[in-house]
Amino acid sequence: MSEKVSLDEIVHNIRLRGWCVLDEFFKSELIEELIQEAKTLNPETMKQAGIGRSSDHQVSLNARGDRIQWIEPDTPATKQFLEVMEQLRLELNRKLILGLWDYEAHFARYEEGAFYEKHLDSFIGKSNRLLSTVLYLNYDWEVPNGGEFVLYDEEDNNAEIGRYLPKKGRFAIFLSEAFPHEVKPAKRTRHSIAGWFRINNTTGTQLDPYQ
Numbered sequence: 001m002s003e004k005v006s007l008d009e010i011v012h013n014i015r016l017r018g019w020c021v022l023d024e025f026f027k028s029e030l031i032e033e034l035i036q037e038a039k040t041l042n043p044e045t046m047k048q049a050g051i052g053r054s055s056d057h058q059v060s061l062n063a064r065g066d067r068i069q070w071i072e073p074d075t076p077a078t079k080q081f082l083e084v085m086e087q088l089r090l091e092l093n094r095k096l097i098l099g100l101w102d103y104e105a106h107f108a109r110y111e112e113g114a115f116y117e118k119h120l121d122s123f124i125g126k127s128n129r130l131l132s133t134v135l136y137l138n139y140d141w142e143v144p145n146g147g148e149f150v151l152y153d154e155e156d157n158n159a160e161i162g163r164y165l166p167k168k169g170r171f172a173i174f175l176s177e178a179f180p181h182e183v184k185p186a187k188r189t190r191h192s193i194a195g196w197f198r199i200n201n202t203t204g205t206q207l208d209p210y211q
């Protein structure tokens with residue numbers, strides 16, 4: 001399990017400003033295993049990522065060019081990854097009373113040239129995504145490789161507040177409805193795990209939307 005100090009740092013930063021990027025949160029052995037899994041994902045079974053949910057779901061290559069595969073606890077590495085996220089969920093609920101209900105995550109692969117336009121991870125009014133997470137799984141990623149994750153201010157959507165290379169083990173977490181963000185065009189294959197802690201929006205007439 002990750003160090004207590006990292007958990008405290010995440011809780012502190014989410015409380016204070018709503019986002020946090022850590023370079024070492026997961027054990028390096030786990031990162032190595034996840035990198036190997038990401039590399040061996042079969043492009044045939046990965047889906048072209050879309051934007052929006054169910055009825056308004058669209059696949060727009062202009063907005064988003066990654067391919068994804070949803071994560072299940074079906075290998076030792078994904079099981080351990082989800083266990084760490086569960087610890088984080090419980091800690092966030094305990095310290096910040098967020099009422100996070102569950103966590104969904106997918107591997108993402110951006111091939112050379114792929115990007116994701118500036119967006120919010122949740123759709124005002126209907127989404128139940130509260131906190132977004134991204135874990136980067138790339139060896140030796142440097143500035144010429146592009147693919148930066150760029151985070152913008154919640155008040156001024158043109159003001160950049162953070163820019164990060166998708167380096168091995170780096171972990172970003174931010175409020176899904178507050179911070180616009182984007183992925184700049186990658187100059188080589190870029191792997192990550194993107195995920196969302198969700199609250200439960202089930203009502204009497206409508207089941208909580210899923211994925």
Ligand SMILES: O=C(O)CCC(=O)C(=O)O
Binds near residue numbers: 181
């Ligand atoms: O990979 C990243 O840096 C961000 C991905 C993202 O914004 C998303 O999948 O919604």
Ligand SMILES: [Fe+2]
Binds near residue numbers: 120
């Ligand atoms: Fe996003």
